[in-house]
Amino acid sequence: MLEERIITCINCPMGCRMNVQLEDGAVKSVTGNTCKRGETYAHQECTMPVRMVTAVVAVKDSPMPLSVKTRTPIPKAKIFECMKELSRVTVSRPVHEKDVVLENVCGTGVDVIATRNLL
Amino acid sequence: MMEHLKKDLVIVGGGPAGLAAAIAAWEDGIRNLVVLEREHQAGGILRQCIHNGFGLHRFGEELTGPEYAQRDIDRAKELGIPIQCDTTVLEVTEERQVTCVSEQEGLQIIDAGAVILSMGCRERPRGALGTPGTRCSGVFTAGTAQKFVNLEGYMPGKRVVILGSGDIGLIMARRMTLQGAKVLACVELMPFSSGLNRNIVQCLEDYNIPLYLSHTVTKIEGRDRLTGIEVSEVGPDRRPIPGTQMHFDCDTLLLSVGLLPENELTRGANVTISPVTSGAEVEDTLQTDRPGIFACGNVLHVHDLVDFVSEESFRAGHAAAAFVRGNLPKAETVRVSDGEGVRGVVPQKIRKGISEEVRLMFRPAQVFKKASAVVECNGREIARKRAMIFTPGEMAVVPLKADVVAGLDGDVTVRMEVGS
Incomplete structure (x- = not known):
């Protein structure tokens, strides 16, 4: 199946609008990019888009939440599922930056870790 | 109850700018200093910026705001830099007398050898x-x-x-x-x-x-x-x-x-404010036109990247340390002005006769594609930076090499040129 996607490159302020031709989910061609980085990004974005997720989780006996992030980017399609899992998490003090708050979020193999100390 | 203190250096604001400035001054041997912070914790606006993307230039990795702030807070703690939180600065005079108030210390008046203004900006x-x-x-x-x-x-x-x-x-x-x-x-x-x-x-x-x-x-x-x-x-x-x-x-x-530098205290100290950046006018040392009062970070001009705030603030900290020691003599300066297509070049003045690299920072007035930022002195080109694109959303930086700065013999203009 042939498919055409138009995406914006995020590597620099040029923001090249790229036209990506896909066949059965595989990238056939990329046009509109100015440099090689655009092509690399187009491949990544059209075959396996990933995003870092940053959020906050509840803290026991406190109205102030704790900021967290996925240790590495996770598949873009899992973002809302990840948020849902995080909404069920409540941590207790003390927590240190880099402590694991939730293991293997949504089966991605990626842990969610604290991004600040909560002492 | 009122306490009267003497400090070599007072830093107003404990966000990324104030922390970097304090660390730099301490590393230059200034020990009798204090950082005054309005909030309950240091870190400034980074504390609420939980998304990532901070620190790529400085640390070579993408951190969240709290993580970036923590690195400077940890370093300041390790050095023993005093950060006095929950403290609001009410006034800074041009004679460098700082008045502040806090619940724990009451009213304090501090005579400062030098002052660094690092209050950041606020939203319109x-x-x-x-x-x-x-x-x-x-x-x-x-x-x-x-x-x-x-x-x-x-x-x-x-x-x-x-x-x-x-x-x-x-x-x-x-x-x-x-x-x-x-x-x-x-x-x-x-x-x-x-x-x-x-x-x-x-x-x-x-x-x-x-x-x-x-x-x-x-x-x-x-x-x-x-x-x-x-x-x-x-x-x-x-x-x-x-x-x-x-x-x-x-x-x-x-x-x-939009964001506006928060300069109420700066105005109170009779510092000249640039109508373009809404921040103080400074020399290449980040010193304002009031001797011993320095400004850095978003209170000076609104940055896009905290990495550049830190870089600028380290320089302010080093310069303030030199001033405290008497190693920053008053110097003649040349003026740096905005030319066509350029808005808000910082610094606005460069000392004559120095041979140090100076970084000129500004915002293009509009989007320029395949363009150059051209720096001229007395009509002669002294530096040029080419790029595929310049946009108002991204601060442009043109470094002037030490030998170029040493040769400055008149006022400097930065302008945009399309093509070439």
Whole structure:
């Protein structure tokens, strides 16, 4: 199946609008990019888009939440599922930056870790 | 109860700028110093910027705001730098007398050998826009909403429109969406967004949030709480075009319409303020025109990247340390001015007869493609930086090499040149 996607490159302020031709989910061609980085990004974005997720989780006996992030980017399609899992998490003090708050979020193999100390 | 103290260096503000300045001064041997911070903790605005993307230039990795701040806080702690929190500075005089107040220390007057101003910036509020409509609740600046959601743990609303497409507005569009709100639109007065492409893609396009360029909010509706807004297209004169109104049912309007350096204290110290940057006029040392008073970070000019705030503030810290030691003599300067297509070059003055690298920072007045930033002295070209694109949303930096600076024999102008 042939498919055409138009995406914006995020590597620099040029923001090249790229036209990506896909066949059965595989990238056939990329046009509109100015440099090689655009092509690399187009491949990544059209075959396996990933995003870092940053959020906050509840803290026991406190109205102030704790900021967290996925240790590495996770598949873009899992973002809302990840948020849902995080909404069920409540941590207790003390927590240190880099402590694991939730293991293997949504089966991605990626842990969610604290991004600040909560002492 | 009033305490009268003497310090070699007082740093006003414990965000990334103040922390970097304090670390640099300490490393140069200044021990009798204090950082005065208004909030309960140091870290400044980074504490509420829980998204990542900070620190790529300085640390070679992408950190979240709290992580970036913590690195400087840890370093300051390790060195033993005193950070006095919950303390509001009321006045800085041109003789460098700092008046501050806090619950734990009461009123304090500090005679300072040098002062570094690092108070950051604040958001333009609704009142600065003159948007017609009722004075209902539900209208927030994006940064206030960010504080509510990320630090205080509550959501300001459920159906949201964002006015302004600066990075904070874009970041909040995603944040509110992830937290369960429906973000209906992002509305931008200009025909282009001042936000990073990355944020337009990852904060709006990822969540199918429409971006209306050349549009603005023309009415705010609601008695107690916001119930809706009217959005109109604007013409090239940025005035609403009659008949183009669209209506959005929403309970929240977030404003992301620009940042202004917070210079009340600076004005009180009789420091000359640039009408272009809204920050102090400084020499290459970051010293203002009041001897011994320095400025760095967003209080000097609004930056896009905290990495550049830190870099600038380290330089301010070193220079302030030199001043305290008597190693920063008053020098003649040459003037640095904005030429065609350039807005707000910092520093505005360069000392004559020095041979150190000087970084000129400014914003292009519009988008320039395949262009150069050209630096001239007495009409002679002394530096040039070429790029595929210059945009107002990204601060441009042109370094002047030490030997070029040593040879300055007159006023300097920076201008944009298209082509070549």
